[in-house]
Amino acid sequence: MSKMFELAKEQYAGIGVDVEKAMELLANAPLSIHCWQGDDVLGFEGGETLTGGIQATGNYPGRARNIAELRSDMEKVLSYVPGAKKVNLHANYLDSSKPVARDELEPKHFETWVEWANALGIGLDFNTTFFSSPLSEKGSLTNPDEGLRAFWIRHAKCVRDIAEYFGRSTGKTCVTNHWIHDGEKEVPIDTVGPRMRLIDSLNQIFAEKKNLEYTRDALESKLFGIGSESYVPGSNEFYWAYVVQHPELLITMDAGHFHPTELISSKISTVLCFAEKMLLHVSRPVRWDSDHVVLLDDETRQIMREVVRADALERVYIALDYFDASINRVIAWTVGARNARKALLAALLEPVATLKKLEAEGDRSSRLALQQELLTMPMGAVWDEFCERQGVPVGTKWLEDAKKYEREVTIKR
Numbered sequence: 219m220s221k222m223f224e225l226a227k228e229q230y231a232g233i234g235v236d237v238e239k240a241m242e243l244l245a246n247a248p249l250s251i252h253c254w255q256g257d258d259v260l261g262f263e264g265g266e267t268l269t270g271g272i273q274a275t276g277n278y279p280g281r282a283r284n285i286a287e288l289r290s291d292m293e294k295v296l297s298y299v300p301g302a303k304k305v306n307l308h309a310n311y312l313d314s315s316k317p318v319a320r321d322e323l324e325p326k327h328f329e330t331w332v333e334w335a336n337a338l339g340i341g342l343d344f345n346t347t348f349f350s351s352p353l354s355e356k357g358s359l360t361n362p363d364e365g366l367r368a369f370w371i372r373h374a375k376c377v378r379d380i381a382e383y384f385g386r387s388t389g390k391t392c393v394t395n396h397w398i399h400d401g402e403k404e405v406p407i408d409t410v411g412p413r414m415r416l417i418d419s420l421n422q423i424f425a426e427k428k429n430l431e432y433t434r435d436a437l438e439s440k441l442f443g444i445g446s447e448s449y450v451p452g453s454n455e456f457y458w459a460y461v462v463q464h465p466e467l468l469i470t471m472d473a474g475h476f477h478p479t480e481l482i483s484s485k486i487s488t489v490l491c492f493a494e495k496m497l498l499h500v501s502r503p504v505r506w507d508s509d510h511v512v513l514l515d516d517e518t519r520q521i522m523r524e525v526v527r528a529d530a531l532e533r534v535y536i537a538l539d540y541f542d543a544s545i546n547r548v549i550a551w552t553v554g555a556r557n558a559r560k561a562l563l564a565a566l567l568e569p570v571a572t573l574k575k576l577e578a579e580g581d582r583s584s585r586l587a588l589q590q591e592l593l594t595m596p597m598g599a600v601w602d603e604f605c606e607r608q609g610v611p612v613g614t615k616w617l618e619d620a621k622k623y624e625r626e627v628t629i630k631r
């Protein structure tokens with residue numbers, strides 16, 4: 219144990235914070251690390267373009283081109299990020315030598331992922347993949363063509379079966395996120411029709427009840443995308459209403475899916491008043507849903523504070539969602555994941571009971587003063603100790619290793 223940590227621990231104890239307890243909670247709170255930062259969201263169906271209103275910009279060398287490369291890169295990232303982890307897969311990351319239609323996906327196409335996850339002792343999360351397909355150019359679950367809409371309903375059903383298999387065979391609940399890119403560049407005349415079709419699609423997809431121990435389904439809303447600037451049927455109020463009517467489903471809130479001045483941190487407590495659980499996509503929008511690497515910025519910190527202050531660590535699934543192709547992808551991945559963890563640590567190092575007491579007593583001046591003092595408390599020493607105990611590199615050591623991996627592996631691709 220470092221001297222710095224000992225001193226930090228004492229200083230936190232002085233304001234009523236149990237550092238050991240905070241580190242224990244941090245170690246056990248799973249962080250779902252998305253697979254798609256490693257290959258610019260392309261997946262392994264052989265496609266070379268990303269469509270559906272999202273974009274990975276940049277062409278830094280070293281993109282993972284196959285499953286072996288992606289797993290190798292992810293193993294690096296996992297080794298740099300302390301605490302419990304899950305890996306979040308998309309349905310287009312199947313392992314198959316032959317092409318498989320998205321409505322014909324089966325657990326067997328993801329068997330090697332389960333073996334990989336089990337060898338690492340981590341859980342898997344999952345996602346339907348509606349984007350990057352010629353069959354969803356005019357939409358997926360809202361598609362006016364009944365044949366195509368039925369195709370995408372079948373896709374979602376396949377994904378739910380695979381998710382259940384993930385949960386059963388890893389022993390860890392698989393959280394499955396559903397996001398559709400459907401929407402319009404201009405406001406259509408009929409704004410109700412697509413939404414009614416979406417309701418019908420969801421009703422069909424979720425008609426079969428799954429074992430909630432193995433899998434939970436979540437619906438991700440969005441305000442707009444590239445090419446769907448004016449109208450998105452799967453808006454926040456749409457899914458929120460649907461989820462409230464179907465309490466076994468969860469709402470997903472992505473930090474980049476609202477108006478630029480709207481913050482998901484301010485919405486968490488409302489969701490928690492009405493829903494058992496929820497899913498977060500921790501991301502960073504810069505002027506639009508740009509999916510920049512997560513920083514240790516005010517909003518990321520506020521998101522984690524809201525979760526911790528509401529005592530909701532067990533109720534909020536925390537997943538990452540960003541993709542930057544303009545810098546070293548392993549480093550981008552790691553920076554965002556470590557930042558999400560650091561933000562959670564900062565939240566766990568708050569004297570929440572004291573702050574709530576001050577608030578209840580009406581002492582808003584002390585509440586403000588204490589919060590501001592907290593900002594310069596020695597969290598870094600606790601973070602380093604946490605990394606040390608979790609067996610991941612301390613400080614910038616991981617960066618040296620990541621640069622070495624770049625020189626020896628990714629740059630040669």
Ligand code: RNT
Nearest residue numbers: 254259272345397472539
């Ligand atoms: C898109 C959504 C969605 C995707 C991933 C790849 O705006 O945020 O979560 O980023 O599914």
Ligand code: ZN
Nearest residue numbers: 438472499539
């Ligand atoms: Zn998202």
